[in-house]
Amino acid sequence: MVFxxxxxxxxxxxxxxxxxxxxxxxxxxQRKKELSPFLPGQEDAWQQCLQEQETMIRLMKDHSxxxxxxxxxxxxxxxxxxxxxxxxxxxTPQLTEWFDLKTFLWAxxxxxxxxxxxxxxxxxxxxxxxxxxxxxxxxxxxxxxxLTPTFWFDDAYDERLKMSRKKWRQLRAGQQRxxxxxAQRIEQKTGRLRNRFxxxxxxxxxxxFLAWETMPELEHVRETVHEVxxxxxxxxxxxxxxxxxxxxxxxxxxxxxxxQKFAPLVPELESWLQKxxxxxxxxxxxxxxxxxxxxxxxxxxxxxxMEGAFHPxxxxxxxxxxxxxxxxxxxxxxGVTVIIGPNMGGKTVAxxxxxxxxxxxxxxxxxxxSSCEMPLFSWVAGIMGDKQGIRxxxxxxxxxxxxxxxxxxxxxxxxxxxxxxxxxTNPVEGSALSEAVTAYLAKxxxxxxxxxxxxxxxxxKKIRLYQVSGISGRLKVPAxxxxxxxxxxxxxxxxxxxxxxxxxxxxxxxxxxxxxxxLGLPSQIVRLARQKVAGRGMDNG
Amino acid sequence: MKPIRSISVIGLSxxxxxxxxxxxxxxxxxxSGFPLxxxxxGVDGEQRDAWSGREKxxxxxxxxxxxxxxxxxxxxxxxxxxxxxxxGISSVLGKVYIARAKREGAVQLAGIPTRNGAKQAMRLxxxxxxxxxxxxxxxxxxxxxxxxxxxxxxxxxxxxxxPSLTEVIKKAKEWFRLFxxxxxxxxxxxxxxxxAIKRRRVVGVLEGRLEILPLSGFLELKVREKEWIQNNWDxxxxxxxxxxxMLETLLQHRQAVRLIIPSAAxxxxxxxxxxxxxxxxxxxxxxxxxxxxxxxxxxxxPEGYSFPPQEMKEKIGQVCFPLPVVDAVRDPREQGVWxxxx
Numbered sequence: 027m028v029f030x031x032x033x034x035x036x037x038x039x040x041x042x043x044x045x046x047x048x049x050x051x052x053x054x055x056q057r058k059k060e061l062s063p064f065l066p067g068q069e070d071a072w073q074q075c076l077q078e079q080e081t082m083i084r085l086m087k088d089h090s091x092x093x094x095x096x097x098x099x100x101x102x103x104x105x106x107x108x109x110x111x112x113x114x115x116x117x118t119p120q121l122t123e124w125f126d127l128k129t130f131l132w133a134x135x136x137x138x139x140x141x142x143x144x145x146x147x148x149x150x151x152x153x154x155x156x157x158x159x160x161x162x163x164x165x166x167x168x169x170x171x172x173l174t175p176t177f178w179f180d181d182a183y184d185e186r187l188k189m190s191r192k193k194w195r196q197l198r199a200g201q202q203r204x205x206x207x208x209a210q211r212i213e214q215k216t217g218r219l220r221n222r223f224x225x226x227x228x229x230x231x232x233x234x235f236l237a238w239e240t241m242p243e244l245e246h247v248r249e250t251v252h253e254v255x256x257x258x259x260x261x262x263x264x265x266x267x268x269x270x271x272x273x274x275x276x277x278x279x280x281x282x283x284x285x286q287k288f289a290p291l292v293p294e295l296e297s298w299l300q301k302x303x304x305x306x307x308x309x310x311x312x313x314x315x316x317x318x319x320x321x322x323x324x325x326x327x328x329x330x331x332m333e334g335a336f337h338p339x340x341x342x343x344x345x346x347x348x349x350x351x352x353x354x355x356x357x358x359x360x361g362v363t364v365i366i367g368p369n370m371g372g373k374t375v376a377x378x379x380x381x382x383x384x385x386x387x388x389x390x391x392x393x394x395x396s397s398c399e400m401p402l403f404s405w406v407a408g409i410m411g412d413k414q415g416i417r418x419x420x421x422x423x424x425x426x427x428x429x430x431x432x433x434x435x436x437x438x439x440x441x442x443x444x445x446x447x448x449x450x451t452n453p454v455e456g457s458a459l460s461e462a463v464t465a466y467l468a469k470x471x472x473x474x475x476x477x478x479x480x481x482x483x484x485x486x487k488k489i490r491l492y493q494v495s496g497i498s499g500r501l502k503v504p505a506x507x508x509x510x511x512x513x514x515x516x517x518x519x520x521x522x523x524x525x526x527x528x529x530x531x532x533x534x535x536x537x538x539x540x541x542x543x544x545l546g547l548p549s550q551i552v553r554l555a556r557q558k559v560a561g562r563g564m565d566n567g
Numbered sequence: 568m569k570p571i572r573s574i575s576v577i578g579l580s581x582x583x584x585x586x587x588x589x590x591x592x593x594x595x596x597x598x599s600g601f602p603l604x605x606x607x608x609g610v611d612g613e614q615r616d617a618w619s620g621r622e623k624x625x626x627x628x629x630x631x632x633x634x635x636x637x638x639x640x641x642x643x644x645x646x647x648x649x650x651x652x653x654x655g656i657s658s659v660l661g662k663v664y665i666a667r668a669k670r671e672g673a674v675q676l677a678g679i680p681t682r683n684g685a686k687q688a689m690r691l692x693x694x695x696x697x698x699x700x701x702x703x704x705x706x707x708x709x710x711x712x713x714x715x716x717x718x719x720x721x722x723x724x725x726x727x728x729x730p731s732l733t734e735v736i737k738k739a740k741e742w743f744r745l746f747x748x749x750x751x752x753x754x755x756x757x758x759x760x761x762x763a764i765k766r767r768r769v770v771g772v773l774e775g776r777l778e779i780l781p782l783s784g785f786l787e788l789k790v791r792e793k794e795w796i797q798n799n800w801d802x803x804x805x806x807x808x809x810x811x812x813m814l815e816t817l818l819q820h821r822q823a824v825r826l827i828i829p830s831a832a833x834x835x836x837x838x839x840x841x842x843x844x845x846x847x848x849x850x851x852x853x854x855x856x857x858x859x860x861x862x863x864x865x866x867x868x869p870e871g872y873s874f875p876p877q878e879m880k881e882k883i884g885q886v887c888f889p890l891p892v893v894d895a896v897r898d899p900r901e902q903g904v905w906x907x908x909x
Contacts, residue, residue: 104653121645122638122664129653178649178669195670222594222900250873252866255896277646 027405027436029063030385033429034408034443038381042339043391046314051103053299054306061307063388066402066439069325075390076322079312081145086312093313095140100306102133106299113292118281125177127288127295128167132175134298135160137305150305159294166287179277187276194269201261208243208258225257311391320392323383326399330358330384330441330473334396337379349515352523353396354379356492360439362467362474364483365525367494370541372523373477374410374445376494380475381408381443403473404438410445423451430463434470442467444476457482464489491529495522513545571860571908573689573717575608577704579742583725584865584895586624589703591895592721593627596699596909602667604697606635607676608685608704608716625673626703632668633697635688637661637677647672651695656684665691676703685716699909719858719908722746724883726868732879740886741838746831747859751852759804760827760854772802785813800824808833809851811840823849830855860908862887864894 049055064072086093104126109119138157141147169182181188228235235254247255318338334353341351367373383393384406409426448456457480464486467474543552578585596603639660641648648666656663658677679685728735759770759777769782784807804827830853864883866874884892
């Protein structure tokens, strides 16, 4: 079952935060694609995951350079899946695959050393024997006393290999000596020097090259219209060839013996891989959450409370415009929570922040807030204007309703975020629908947050209410003397974005007409609109 | 003069004979001292030449030499190599590793496809102890010879360039004329060049001051001429490719000035246009000249035809004077042809 659909992820701008979630190992990168959120019933695992990150953060603060050291070692972890597959099937890995395995073990040993004597050691490597087992495996790939991170089919693996190589070197040196003597004799005899490749390049004139053709020590290499090239016939190649075959056979034997030794270690290697992958993901989570100075969310079965929450993407955008973001304090409970407030009052931002905090938290991240307590939801869905549906040919209204239908058919408890439900159709039906949906959801086991303008919604029983504090004061400089950007900035300064919990809203704030007036729309329009509002019995705020 | 720690061997055409020159350098490299590091860039280095499909000659290495090549080639002779490091680079034939030769033998160098990859492999070869690095350059003449990659370059002119020796000499002459552009040494011009690279804008030099023009290249000159034409610039610096069309546009606007470009690799100009620009008073200079240290010739083409070796050497010597010319196959080995190189 889907935890959070793509549309909701887009509406919450989850990718903005996920851009910083970058595991360093091939396994971490793969797991990132397959990662699943923590769901109800997994509260202990969720808190354990967060506890580990808390320990990591403490370590990073206490030990300078810890993050860099760990990141460097994680970055050295190669993909050893092909080696493990071969070992499990008793196939022989190749030279570079043995090297990859050794690199993995080497990095594991260094990570273990780094985490040793820290609280993380027991969390990541609960088995106290990891270090000795890892050392043993490295020794299998490093038969010489001196430990190095490199790999080759060392002479120390096999005495026969060592002797065969030695003999090959001796024979090769002898062959080269003999070749050199023959070449020197030919140089003396012909008065022609070899080139650096041990070849004689002889002009193709009959009086010259024919004599070379008859020399028994030489072989013909190649010729052009201008020249013929000769070199000494190789001497004693038979024995060297036989030795080369023997050496290759012994190297293969060494490799096969390694397979026998490593095959029983495959389950252990796989378990280490899982631990490293887990560590990598945890480090990646910590590094990502550093970007929003994340705080550990705590479990609470009966409320979703956050203080000082913010959306990092919105905060960044505001910072670029020279503004600061009002942090969000609110508590959500099972049932329906309605948020009302003026236009441009930040209601949708509050909704997105709520959703982002919930989703990040359930993916195991620290969240952008100063504190957070929440239950685990089975799903998080936002109905915030379905652009995708519009592209597919559905109207915005149709697309929203289709998604709402799908989500509220779910039996499990989820977090449902509704932004102005029903606003995509005519106001009479829209308000009725908004009220009906709210009334329906108030009786369901979901945690619904509904941002709305429709006053009819306030009549629904058993809902909790938040109100955006709203605008205070008047424009100091008349709107017609300001640019749109300046007006926006001024309105921001005048707007109190804080959510205030109210037991009963006296009225739905209608500050839209005030805002359009300040924006400089013709006064006739504003006046007429106010008359219409008054005629319908709504106060104009 | 900066000591030469890395050399790229580049060919004027496919099958020019780069591997022979590389093998000559390897052969003549002093047997004592720190090892040589070897790598290849581009699509070269596979068993068969990517352009012609012909089997390529292997590189011959001595014990302790270092290579950056793919798993595919190292695993073919597993006993010959000690694998030192994963470069974190992929080639057509798999991951690229740094390895040390445990005995003499032959190897193919897998082509590293990107400049950044080649830089990374060169850094790792140095860290592994390579005293000098030889880069088997790609067929594309423009990328590997960039001074940013190696300290110096050797250019190989092979018979494969053309079946006509006259044509080979003509093309070599053009190449040397364009690729031996003088370095810009005036501080203000150099500053203009660096700003042009950083800002991706044309930068004008006029009476001791710089002006960043609202143009990214000279192709925009025609449409935005009012913004720059009023000045008689002392020099103009740009970051991108310089083409015949751009020079033509400059000449049309009577702007035969000194042009500053990052390196000869940015020059996509044919010789007749180049000469025309110069005749009318223009000049082209580079921020980073290619340090050519030798020209090597190969009078034999894999197509089967050959040129008289001595004649080719003499004629190439004339067009690339004062650059020394070597013939790795015919020059006697005792001659010390790599003096100042190895």
